[in-house]
Amino acid sequence: MLRLRLVPVSLLLVASLSSAQEMHDHGIPERLGEVSFPISCAPSVQEEFNRGVALLHSFAYASAEQTFRGIARIDPQCGMALWGVAMTYFHQVWSPNLPLSVFPAGQEEMLEATRLSAKSDRERGFIHALGALYQESDSLTPSMRTVAYEQAMTEVARKNDKDVESQVFYALALLANASPTDKTHAKQKQAIDLLEPLNREYPNHPGIAHYLIHACDSQELAERGLPAARAYAQIAPSAPHALHMPSHIFTRLGLWNDSIASNLASRQAAHQHGDMLDELHAMDYLVYAYLQTGSDKEVRQLVQDMKAMPNLDMSRFGIAYAATAIPIRYAVERGRWKDAASTGVPTGAPPSVVAIAVWSKGMGLARTGHVKDAREDVDRLRQIEAQLRASGDTYWSTQTGVLASEVMAWSAQAGGDPHQALVLLRAAADQEDAVEKQPVTPGPILPAREQLGDLLLQQEQRELALKEFQTALAGAPGRRGALLGIAQASRHDDRAELY
Structure with missing residues (x-):
């Protein structure tokens, strides 16, 4: 496989992206892993585009959107910046992965990205694939759209078989369409087969480790995901989600102390970032792990902390789920x-x-x-x-x-x-x-x-x-x-x- 030089994503932002810097500069270097996604836009935005993709790979969607919009302001002809914005609306392993509330905005971004196009076939392939997700058709269900996206990404990966990002985004597309009723885990195993060789060549890539964890989030495959779980938080410690994700594997294997440590770190980071969704998600996993260790005092404190959180947007599924489940877990598991x-x-x-x-x-x-x-x-x-x-x-x-x-x-x-x-x-x-x-x-x-x-x-x-x-x-x-x-x-x- 052709080895690309991966660029460490750091806080060395270009001066004209001061709004993004203001959001992320906490006085210490930002660590999001190593990503290289070459684009044909203005050379001055390349490093920041890599950073936006790294944020995408750790599901830091709000920060990624801000980053890609900053790129579009610097280079208004950069169709890939609009691709990046539209990608932040597509939460591929979440449910729902494409909320109706954001679909029109994503569709508008992709129409403009398609109009601007790109100078390379590879970039046009990415834009075309996401365009298949956002295509104008009242007859397409959300699941039909994600299938269309996966099929288009199959071609991107086939035509760019030496390109890391083409393979990684294709693996994520497979996971987005993995059926929860398929106990053979066929798509997960297909994604793992793509990602494991890449992981050996690019051990500091955030998306590879992250998606390996998601692919292995089952009882059958959890042991296979343990190395990625041990590594991901070290690859991208600036991303609250990266601090949390290892606990998916720890939970599957009953490694409660590891899960607790993972989610304590994630909760703290999410709180510092003002990310209520990730904070509540970490708290729910914390409650689950604490209950298994008999740590009722800690559970009671988490329940009180959750109830004291202001302005919970219960229309958002992730927030509503965690906020509802946390006190119920305590009551029901303890009879x-x-x-x-x-x-x-x-x-x-x-x-x-x-x-x-x-x-x-x-x-x-x-x-x-x-x-x-x-x-x-x-x-x-x-x-x-x-x-x-x-x-x-x-x-x-x-x-x-x-x-x-x-x-x-x-x-x-x-x-x-x-x-x-x-x-x-x-x-x-x-x-x-x-x-x-x-x-x-x-x-x-x-x-x-x-x-x-x-x-x-x-x-x-x-x-x-x-x-x-x-x-x-x-x-x-x-x-x-x-x-x-x-x-x-x-x-x-x-x-x-x-x-």
Whole structure:
């Protein structure tokens, strides 16, 4: 492979980009990794373009947008600067990855980028590929657009097989279209096969390490992602997301102390940058890890810190998810069912987030014997499930269906129908296990397989409960609930309550 000279991205900004410098100059050198993305725009913007791409690779979208807009002011004929702006709206492994609220702006940027074009075939390929995502057509769904982008990036990668950025952005395009129901992880493995050889040649490239972590964010592949997880925070320590991302692998492997250290650093950096989304995301992963280590004092402090955060924009999925999940994780994982039953529904949150709050309330009611009220929450969950399905959100409609089945199961148990409770909860566990989690969450609030083990304990079926807890632990190593369940199912006493 042709080896390109990678340029360290530092805080040595050109004078005319003073607005970007003002945002990032904290008195210490900025470390974002090493990126080289040659473009045919004015030579004076090349270093800053590399910096913008490095920011993109660490999902520092707001800073990247500011950087690319600064480039466009210096060189108004630079179509790749507008490509960069439009790329900041496309959050490829997030959900949704192309929010409707930003689509018109991205489309406008790409129309202008296409008009300006570029001097090289490679740059025109990047612009054409992103143009396929933003093409004008009312008949295209978001998933169809991301597929069109991946197909176009396939050609970019094929025609530029010695170009690092072509391969790296193509690998990310593959991950954007990886199906959560594909337990073979075919696209993830395809991305890994592209990225691992590049990682050996370019060990300080932020995107390569970052996307390897995302590609390996499954129980099957987590061990393979551990070297990248150990490296990424050292490659780009100035990016809060780079400090957090290793915890995706640490969580999969039950390395709780590593996850805690990763997210403490990420939370602090995000707070200093004023990045509420990354701060809350790190806090949610922190709560998850602290719960597994029995660190309830730290969890309570995080819950209080979250509640004290002002002006949370609950219309943003990532913010709404973390802010809703954090207190619910504490209540539900610790069996504080009365607290769960009093869960309020967040105002202005997406339906998939509202479903989590409704589930928490329904679980609390069912586990405290208020069967009739719990079944009302089941009805509401079914309505949300149908709403999500009608909108084309298959993933979250499936997850909401699992939540509804869980509340139904515990309502059946409380209502004196243990057989129906087992049928419902086993089906929910099988359904949940068949789908990979989204990166927004460290894991289900309370895994259905663990709940099934708990239910079997309550029904005094210890051997069956033990098997379910062992299965749950194999899928999520180190989880406290599964470990406690195994210990309890192995004992012969009368204590049937796990949580």
